[in-house]
Amino acid sequence: QVQLVESGGGLVHAGGSLRLSCAISGLTFNNYAVGWFRQAPGKEREFVSSISWIALHIFYADSAKGRFTISRDNAKNTVSLQMNSLKPEDTAIYYCAAGESASLLQNGVPPVAWGQGTQVTVSS
Secondary structure, eight states, X not given: OOEEEEEOOEEEETTOOEEEEEEEESSOGGGOEEXXXXXXXXXXXXXXXXXXXXXXXXXXXXXXXXXXXXXXXXXXXXXXXXXXXXXXXXXXXXXXXXXXXXXXXXXXXXXXXXXXXXXXXXXX
């Protein structure tokens, strides 16, 4: 059974930081790229960042570039998203997902599995 479990969400003031983690089990972690997506109230889910299985390929949405950093620890089967300089418009539910490649995740190809999401709220 494939499971992706996000953690690290919460409430933070604008300009603050949060670190999200995604723990993955039930699949061969090193064979998959992992991505982060988010969905704000009333909006469609959007791509945030993705990382290939050996971290050779990393992609960011324009909104995340320079502020967010994705990383993975293949020994621990986890992927993290460090989010700095947070803005109120970053408020959303953040989801991690496993897919065939980082570029496919970036380009909207459906992942093979999703997590349940973690809420990030940035107050102004």
